[in-house]
Amino acid sequence: MKQDGRLVRIVDVARAAGVSPSTVSKALNDSGSLKAATRERVREAADRLGFVSDAGARALSMRRTFIVGLLSTDDIGRFSMPVMQGAENAFAVGEISTLVATARHDAVREQHHLRTLIARRVDGIIVTGKTTDPREPIEVPVPVVYALAPSADPDDISVLPDDAAGMRLVVDHLRTLGHRRVAHIAGRADQNTSRVRLAALQEALAEAGMELVGEPLFGEWSEPWGRRAVDLVLRDAAEPPVTAIVCASDQLARAAADRLRERGLRVPDDIAVTGYDNWHVMWSASRPPLTTVDMELEALGRRAAERLLAEIQEADTGPRGIEYLPPRLVARGSTIAGD
Amino acid sequence: MKQDGRLVRIVDVARAAGVSPSTVSKALNDSGSLKAATRERVREAADRLGFVSDAGARALSMRRTFIVGLLSTDDIGRFSMPVMQGAENAFAVGEISTLVATARHDAVREQHHLRTLIARRVDGIIVTGKTTDPREPIEVPVPVVYALAPSADPDDISVLPDDAAGMRLVVDHLRTLGHRRVAHIAGRADQNTSRVRLAALQEALAEAGMELVGEPLFGEWSEPWGRRAVDLVLRDAAEPPVTAIVCASDQLARAAADRLRERGLRVPDDIAVTGYDNWHVMWSASRPPLTTVDMELEALGRRAAERLLAEIQEADTGPRGIEYLPPRLVARGSTIAGD
DNA sequence: GAAAATCAGGAAACCGATTTCCGAAACCGT
DNA sequence: ACGGTTTCGGAAATCGGTTTCCTGATTTTC
Structure with missing residues (x-):
């Protein structure tokens, strides 16, 4: 994989397998109708050549980038970090990548970052902050979920610790x-x-x-x-x-x-x-x-990711407004003697 | 910007300005040779329509994504966080976006994330970790800079606190x-x-x-x-x-x-x-x-970003191997009485 | 064994930009 | 007024995939 020339493209695989590019696409995505033998032959050729599909090109035709933005009002801090962690985890299993942007309390920076996220055509955005004070909602043409810092608009989706x-x-x-x-x-x-x-x-x-x-x-x-x-x-x-x-x-x-x-x-x-x-x-x-x-901030991040995903697939079932997630008590020596 | 139909494309701007798509591209990128008046007319039409260029499509033709990967060996923790922050900042001014990936000490997860980063065709990768113990270098066809956790290979570029x-x-x-x-x-x-x-x-x-x-x-x-x-x-x-x-x-x-x-x-x-x-x-x-x-971990993150950028533009001047960054002493009351 | 249905795979259009190349118009000096 | 440069802007190819037809080949059905 460490050659410096251009990477392997789908046509290279096609040539190697003796089929057309469209067939390669179908074989690798389990779509269309192909003989099992053909599929196998293509697959084999693909990973013999070390083919890795260009996500950008794919995004262009699929009209879906499989990238979400993670916008933090402030720095990524002690609270937003586990949230981000949980979200990133949840997304990674769904082959979704996470783009981070930190606004540092600066409205101009925030606008700038939003523009970039829009330009990247992210599928959705998670907004976090370090406090649970409601914040001005952001204006973007994609689904948004607020985690930790709820949106002031009750029609938006927010996820908070209870x-x-x-x-x-x-x-x-x-x-x-x-x-x-x-x-x-x-x-x-x-x-x-x-x-x-x-x-x-x-x-x-x-x-x-x-x-x-x-x-x-x-x-x-x-x-x-x-x-x-x-x-x-x-x-x-x-x-x-x-x-x-x-x-x-x-x-x-x-x-x-x-x-x-x-x-x-x-x-x-x-x-x-x-x-x-x-x-x-x-x-x-x-x-x-x-x-x-x-x-349970990490679970909160996961939940936010789930809600965003559902929202992206237009299959959200949760409530609009603020959803509260249950915390957990951990008993230790400061209340229980001899612990 | 909050309409739900498809976003404004370059052809829409072209039509609105009464020119061809290629002219719009030139106008917005200050390339080609156009009359100042035309450029202005196009620009005006572009932001009247709220046009935001599709970074993915642009990446496809420019063969450059302006995305870098930030791979963390473990979780993003107390040490890697400021590094990441510094890097993200440095990149943001150059219109570069940051994709995060955390491996959690899991080799399989790390491989998985690397594959995704490659698939996204990132321009380069910054690798961090929470300790300064040397780590196995990663094998990828793009420039890499190690921050905090140096590569075991002395030919790689690593940036560490001194x-x-x-x-x-x-x-x-x-x-x-x-x-x-x-x-x-x-x-x-x-x-x-x-x-x-x-x-x-x-x-x-x-x-x-x-x-x-x-x-x-x-x-x-x-x-x-x-x-x-x-x-x-x-x-x-x-x-x-x-x-x-x-x-x-x-x-x-x-x-x-x-x-x-x-x-x-x-x-x-x-x-x-x-x-x-x-x-x-x-x-x-x-x-x-x-x-x-x-x-000065944030400066370290910035430095790592700079080195990576230089490396991407094939204009790196710094030393291969490990570069050490100077720390700063902060004197307070624990050594100076009455402080 | 012929007509109908199904299956396999390819050609071509498309996603949304950039960039090369080329022709027309404007400008130049004589 | 005329040939020769410049300047301006458009047509078309390209980036790397996906997807929609569409055509032969094969199988099913009676």
């Missing part, structure tokens, strides 16, 4: 363990995720007959904030006012656990801690390892 | 601050990176007339190991045997700083700590923030 379900899992877990009074350390107040998680937490707690102690603490998604927030929870209290702290991310939870230990409290015996994200470097570095929620 | 230079920066920094006796916490012994960093450290220390105290400590790339390693350094010593600990990663350094604080030692006053990677979540969460080395 944060509300995640919080219910957490509350359920804590209730089973006997906790009744919990505090919440949240992330940035201006992000959808923070508000959704808080709301879901409050609701789930109410249903379970449990109590959210103190104001929810909004801050940022950083360890320093996590540590500071713990101090606020424990503010001038001889006895801890709660038995568990639900954190909106693993980063916050890890910092919380650190701070609690520094303040002489044992996790989980004195206070249990839960995180969110199942981010390996965080949950495993925490002492003890974190009980957390896995959003 | 870890030796990075370690020299660290030693230099510590020497300036008056340190003479340092310990080293390394990562996995079976990885090239670990050995290279250690060797460079030893050499730089020798040159600077400084001393590496104790055996280098190999372990894993995790915080638990970082903490344990600190205990080994301080083992049954009333007084710390060193004034600085050079860690092979930010993760290790952050854990080391944590552990030192727990043992009642002040960083950097009693012992200074350095990391490697400039990994934001690690250096910023550390108390104090970490002095570390930034490998």
